Amino acid sequence: MKCLRIYATPDGESHFDEVEIPTGKVPVHPEATPFDVTASYPASRVRFTRIPAGMRQVDWHTVPDRVLTVRLDGAVEYETSDGEVRKIAAGEFALVEDTHGKGHLSRHSPDSQLVLWISLPNGLDEPL
Template identity: 75%
Template sequence: MKCLRIYATPDGESHFDDVELPTTKMSVHPDAVPFDVTSSYPASHVRIARIPAGMREVAWHTVPDPNLCVRLDGSVDYETSDGDMRHVPAGRFVLVEDTHGKGHLSRHSPEAQTVIWISLPNGLDMPPI
């Protein structure tokens, strides 16, 4: 399973990476077809944010801790300090780990949006639990 990642290098520059999350087949019910599931990763808290309509751009910023950002509706264009840009539509998720450095820029679609932020204190760098 692929995951878009925003991270910062030691020199403070932010970049994108496509991370492959390993999965295994899991059946949750005898009548259900098994589906791909990742391992469990430790999370410290969850926040649900409502981004108001008309909030078009959030200036360069970092995140306080690594988080998995799950976009329920709307879309966003992220830009990293190396000049790369990526479009993230509703239903996608991004691992945002640029906790230092120049950060990233967010350009939101005009409608209100709901986003879930799941804090992953170790990002995906730690072995899953």
């Protein structure tokens, strides 16, 4: 499973990358067809954010800690400091790790959005 990642290099510039999250077939109960399931990752905080309708662009900013953002509805377009732009639609997710440096821009869809933020102290590097 692929996950879009935003990260900062030591010089403070932000960039995109893709992280491969390994999955394995796991049955949820003995008679069920197995599903693709990832390892478990430690999370320190989970929060929901309602982004109001009409909020179009957020200036350059970083995140306070490594977060997996999951778009429950709406969409966002991220721009990194190297000028690359990527769009995340409802149902998609991104690992945002640019905790220092210039940060990234966020351009939101015109409707309100619900976003799930999951703080991952180790990112997707160290499963439980």
